[in-house]
Amino acid sequence: MTRLFNDPAAFADEMIEGFVASHSRWVRRVSGGVVRNTHSTPGSVALVIGGGSGHYPAFAGLVGQGLAHGAAMGNLFASPSAQQIYTVAKAASNGGGVLLGYGNYAGDVLHFNQAQARLRAEGIDCRSIAVTDDVSSAPPAEHAKRRGIAGDLTVFKVAAAAAEAGHTMDQTVAIAERANHRTRSFGVAFTGCTLPGADRPLFSVPEGRMAVGMGIHGEPGIGETDIPTADELAELLVAKLLTEIPDGVEVAGARVVPILNGLGSVKYEELFVVYRRVAQLLAAAGLEAVDPQVGELVTSFDMAGTSLTLFWLDDELETLWHAPADAPAFRRGAVTAAALEATDFTDLAEIEAAIPDASDESRAAAVRVLAALGAAKDVVDANAEELGRIDAVAGDGDHGIGMERGVRAAVDAAAAAVARGAGAATTLHLAGDAWADKAGGTSGALWGMALRAVGDTLGNATAPDAGAVAAGVAGAAAAIMDFGKAAPGDKTLVDVLVPFRDALAGGVDAGGSLTEAWGAAATVAQQAAEDTAQLLPLMGRARPHAEKSLGTPDAGAVSMALIVRAIHNTLLEETVEGKTVKENA
Numbered sequence: 001m002t003r004l005f006n007d008p009a010a011f012a013d014e015m016i017e018g019f020v021a022s023h024s025r026w027v028r029r030v031s032g033g034v035v036r037n038t039h040s041t042p043g044s045v046a047l048v049i050g051g052g053s054g055h056y057p058a059f060a061g062l063v064g065q066g067l068a069h070g071a072a073m074g075n076l077f078a079s080p081s082a083q084q085i086y087t088v089a090k091a092a093s094n095g096g097g098v099l100l101g102y103g104n105y106a107g108d109v110l111h112f113n114q115a116q117a118r119l120r121a122e123g124i125d126c127r128s129i130a131v132t133d134d135v136s137s138a139p140p141a142e143h144a145k146r147r148g149i150a151g152d153l154t155v156f157k158v159a160a161a162a163a164e165a166g167h168t169m170d171q172t173v174a175i176a177e178r179a180n181h182r183t184r185s186f187g188v189a190f191t192g193c194t195l196p197g198a199d200r201p202l203f204s205v206p207e208g209r210m211a212v213g214m215g216i217h218g219e220p221g222i223g224e225t226d227i228p229t230a231d232e233l234a235e236l237l238v239a240k241l242l243t244e245i246p247d248g249v250e251v252a253g254a255r256v257v258p259i260l261n262g263l264g265s266v267k268y269e270e271l272f273v274v275y276r277r278v279a280q281l282l283a284a285a286g287l288e289a290v291d292p293q294v295g296e297l298v299t300s301f302d303m304a305g306t307s308l309t310l311f312w313l314d315d316e317l318e319t320l321w322h323a324p325a326d327a328p329a330f331r332r333g334a335v336t337a338a339a340l341e342a343t344d345f346t347d348l349a350e351i352e353a354a355i356p357d358a359s360d361e362s363r364a365a366a367v368r369v370l371a372a373l374g375a376a377k378d379v380v381d382a383n384a385e386e387l388g389r390i391d392a393v394a395g396d397g398d399h400g401i402g403m404e405r406g407v408r409a410a411v412d413a414a415a416a417a418v419a420r421g422a423g424a425a426t427t428l429h430l431a432g433d434a435w436a437d438k439a440g441g442t443s444g445a446l447w448g449m450a451l452r453a454v455g456d457t458l459g460n461a462t463a464p465d466a467g468a469v470a471a472g473v474a475g476a477a478a479a480i481m482d483f484g485k486a487a488p489g490d491k492t493l494v495d496v497l498v499p500f501r502d503a504l505a506g507g508v509d510a511g512g513s514l515t516e517a518w519g520a521a522a523t524v525a526q527q528a529a530e531d532t533a534q535l536l537p538l539m540g541r542a543r544p545h546a547e548k549s550l551g552t553p554d555a556g557a558v559s560m561a562l563i564v565r566a567i568h569n570t571l572l573e574e575t576v577e578g579k580t581v582k583e584n585a
Contacts, residue, residue, distance in 0.1 A: 001194040001201075002301060008197030009405065012053045012075045019060055023328045026064040028341070030091045032084025034060050035070035038338040045163040045172045046070070046092045049101040049156050050085060051108055052077045052440065054195070055216060058152055058298045061329030065338055067160045068101075068327070069094070075405055076195055077217050077398045078440030079107035081448070082114035083433060089119055089126070097125030097169040099176065101156050103148030104130040105217075107441035110484065114445070125169055129176040131155050133185040133309065135244055136213030136222050149216050150261040150298045151183035154311040154321070157330070161323035179317055182249070185259075186240045187307030189214035190227065193264060193300050195401065202388075202397035212236075216263065216300045218397060230270070234277035237308035242285060249312050252286040257321060259293040259309035263300045271295065271306060278308065290318065297330075358423025361463035365424040368574070370414045373431060375566040377407045383562055391555035393548055399443060399555040406439025406447055424464060428455030443556055446484055446493065450476035466514035470505045477501045491535040491549070493556035500525040500564055515571040522565045529553055529561035 005011050020029045027034040033050060040046070049059050050072030059071040070092030074080035079102075080088075089098045100116060102108045112128055119126040132143055133151025148155075159176035167175070189211045192201030202218040205211045210228070213221035228236065245251055260275045262268070275294045282289050290313060298307075313321065324333035358366070380387075384400035391399035413434035417427040428451045436448025454472035458464040464472075477497050486492040488499075503524040507517025532554040 002196040002198075005196035008195070009408075011196045012073070015053060016060070016073060019056075019328075026326070026328050027060065030070075030087055032080060032087045033071045033073040034063055035088060035092045036063055036065070036068075037341055038065055039341050040069060040094045040338070041164075041166070042094055043096045044094045044166060045096045045169050046089070046094050046098050047101060047156065047160045047163055047172075048072065048085070048089045048092050048098055049152070050074070050080050050088070050112070051103055051105075051152075052079055052217070054193075054301050055298050057296065057329030062153070062156055062327050064325065064327030064330075065335045066164050066323060066325030066327070066332070067330060068156060069160075069163075074440035075402070075438065078402050078405075078444065079105060079111050079442075081437040081440055081444060082111045082118065083437050084440075085112055085115035086118050089115060089124075093124065096163075097127070099159060099163070099169065099172055100126065100128045101152070101159060101176065102128075102130060103152055104132045104145075105147055106484075107443075107445060110442060110445040111436075111440065114483075127169060127173045129155060129159065129173065129180060131180055131183075133180070133183045134213075134215065135184050135186050135240065137215065137219075140244060147215060147219075149185050149187060150259055150307050150309045151180070151185045151311070153259065153293075153297050153330070154183045154257065154309065155179045157325065158317055158320040160325070161320035164323065165320075175316070175320065178314075179311070182246045182312040182314075182317065183309060184241050184244050184246070184312075185261075185307050185309040186237055187214055187216075187261075187263070187305060188212050188233065188236075189221070189263065189303055189305030191265070191302075191304040192218055193303035195301065195398075203392055211305075214303075214305055216298060216303075218300070218303070218392070219395065230273045231277040233306075234274050234281060234308075238278055238281040238285075241308060241310050246312050253288070254286070255288045255290045255313045255318060256282065257291055257293065257309075257311040257313065258282060258289050259297060259311070260295075261293075261298055261307045261309065262296045263298075263303040263305035263307065264296070265302050265304040266306050268295060274306065291321065355417065355420045355422050356426055356460055358421065358426065358460035359462060362423030362425070362458075362460045363418075363421060365458065365464050366414075366418050366422055366427040368570070369424055369427050369431070370411070370418050371570045371574075372567045373407065373411045373414050375570045376563045377411045379562045379566040380404055380407045380559065383559070387555050387559055390552055390558060393552045395555070398441070399559065402439045402441045402443055403559050406435040406444050409434040409438035410447075410451065423460030424458045425455040425460045428452065428458065442484070443493075443559075446480050446556075449479050449483060450497075453479040466508045466512075466517060469514055470501075470508045470517070473497075473501050473504055486538075489535060489538070491532050491537040491554045491557075493554070493560045495532050495535065495554065496525045496528045496557040496560045496564075499528045500560075515568070515574075518564070518571055519568045522561070522568045525561040525564050529557040532557045 046069040072080035131148030132146035211221040326335040387400035410431040432451030453475040457472035503521035
C-alpha cells in the first residue's frame with residue numbers, strides 16, 4: 001500500500017514538485033510535466049514522452065541529455081490531457097519537430113492525437129509512436145492493438161539518441177518504429193497495487209497464485225497459475241518471448257537487450273536470482289545478451305510483479321542504444337554537459353484567457369450549467385467507489401477516481417467562469433478543458449469533448465431552449481463517436497449516450513419541455529446502462545478480457561446514466577422553485 005501522502009488528490013502534483021526539486025540539474029517544471037533544464041541543439045527533433053504518473057522512473061526519470069526532451073505527466077494511472085501534452089511539447093520544441101512517444105492505451109491515444117493535431121495546426125511537424133510491446137494484450141495478428149509496458153524504454157532511448165545525433169524527423173520516426181517492431185515484453189504479478197488514500201488494491205491475486213500477463217495499470221492478465229520458483233518463472237518468461245521472433249530476425253547469433261523489470265515490490269535481489277536463469281536460457285537459445293538491464297524501469301506503485309523485455313538489435317539500433325545519455329533514472333557513457341537553459345518559457349496554461357462577451361440570458365444559463373455540474377460532482381463523489389469496483393472487473397479500477405478528479409475540476413472552472421461573467425458556451429468550454437486536463441484517461445478526453453460540443457451549440461448570445469440543448473447533446477455524441485471510434489454495442493458510454501440522445505430529441509420534437517424530455521431520456525439512459533452488462537467490450541482496456549466483464553455493466557455507461565439523472569434533478573428543482581427556464585413548453 002501507499003503509506004506516505006497528504007491529500008490523495010494532490011499526490012501527483014506534490015510528487016512532481018518533489019521530483020523537480022531533487023533533480024533540477026536535469027529538469028524544470030512546466031504545466032503538465034517536465035522538460036530538460038539543459039540547452040538542446042536548435043533545429044533538432046524533440047522527443048516528448050508521457051503517460052500516467054505512478055510508473056517511475058517512467059516517464060519523468062527519462063528526461064535529460066541523450067534521452068527525452070520532455071515528459072507529459074498525467075494523474076495517477078491516467079493519461080495526461082491534450083493540454084498538458086501540448087504545453088510540454090511547446091516548451092520542449094527545438095524547431096525540428098516534435099515526436100510524441102507513449103504506451104498504446106486508449107486514453108493516451110486520444111489525448112496525444114489531440115495534442116498532435118493542435119501542434120500540426122500551428123505549423124509544427126509532429127509525429128507519434130505508440131509502443132506496443134506487451135505480447136499478452138493481443139495476438140500477433142493484432143500487434144497494433146497491444147499495450148506498451150517496459151518496452152517504452154527501448155523505443156524512447158533509441159529515438160532520443162537518433163534525435164540527439166541530428167537525424168531528421170523521418171529518420172527518427174523510422175528508427176522508433178523499427179525499435180518498437182523489435183521489442184517484446186511479457187509480465188506477471190503476485191499482488192495488486194494500492195493508490196494513495198485507497199483502502200484496498202485495484203485488483204487482487206489469490207494467495208499462492210500468480211497472475212500471468214498482467215498489465216502495469218492492474219489490467220487482468222490472461223490467466224493464473226501457482227507461484228513458481230525463480231527458475232520456473234524465468235523459463236516461463238523466456239519461453240513465451242521466444243515464441244514471437246520479430247520479422248527479419250535470425251535467432252542463432254542474434255544480439256538482444258534483455259530487461260528484467262521490477263513492478264514495485266519485488267526486490268532487486270530477487271530479480272537477480274531470476275535473471276541468473278534468464279541469462280542461461282538466452283545463451284542456450286543461441287542469443288547474445290547485450291547490456292542487460294535488471295531493476296525498476298517501469299513500475300506500478302507497490303505492485304509485486306516483474307516483466308521480461310527482449311529488444312532484438314541490429315547494428316544501427318545497437319549503436320543508438322549505447323549512445324551516451326544522462327537522465328535522472330538512466331545514464332549511459334559520458335555526456336558532455338550542456339549549458340543550463342537560460343530562456344524562460346511562458347507557461348501557456350497559466351495565462352488567464354479573456355472571457356468573451358455574453359448576453360444576460362446566456363449568463364443566466366451559465367449559472368444553470370454550474371448547478372448541473374455541481375449535481376454531477378455530488379453523484380460521482382457518492383458513487384466513486386462503486387464505479388471503481390465495476391471498472392476493476394475487467395479494467396484497471398480507476399474510473400471512479402478519474403471521474404472524481406475530472407468533475408471536481410470542471411465545477412471549479414465553471415464557478416470561476418460564472419464569477420467572471422461568462423456565458424453558457426464559455427462556461428462549458430472551460431469546464432470541459434478542466435475536466436480533460438485533470439482527469440486524463442479516456443473518460444477525461446470524452447467528457448471534456450462532450451462539454452465543449454454542447455457549448456459550441458449553445459453559444460453565448462441567447463438563452464438556450466430545449467431544442468438547443470438536444471442539439472448540443474447530439475453534437476456531443478457525434479464528437480465522441482467520431483474521435484473515440486466507439487459505436488453502440490461496444491460496451492462504452494456510447495451505449496448510454498446514443499439512446500439518451502435519441503430519447504431527448506424525441507421528447508423535445510413531441511413538444512415536451514426540457515425537464516420532461518430530459519427526465520424521460522434519463523430513464524432510458526439508466527436502462528441502457530444496465531443493459532451493457534450483457535455486452536462484451538470491444539474498445540479500451542477491458543477488451544482483452546471481455547469474458548470477465550460479462551454480467552457487469554460498463555463503468556463509463558453507469559457514470560453517464562448517474563450524471564444525466566442528477567442533472568434532471570436540478571431541472572426539477574428549478575421548476576419547483578419557479579425559476580425562469582426557457583423551454584419548449
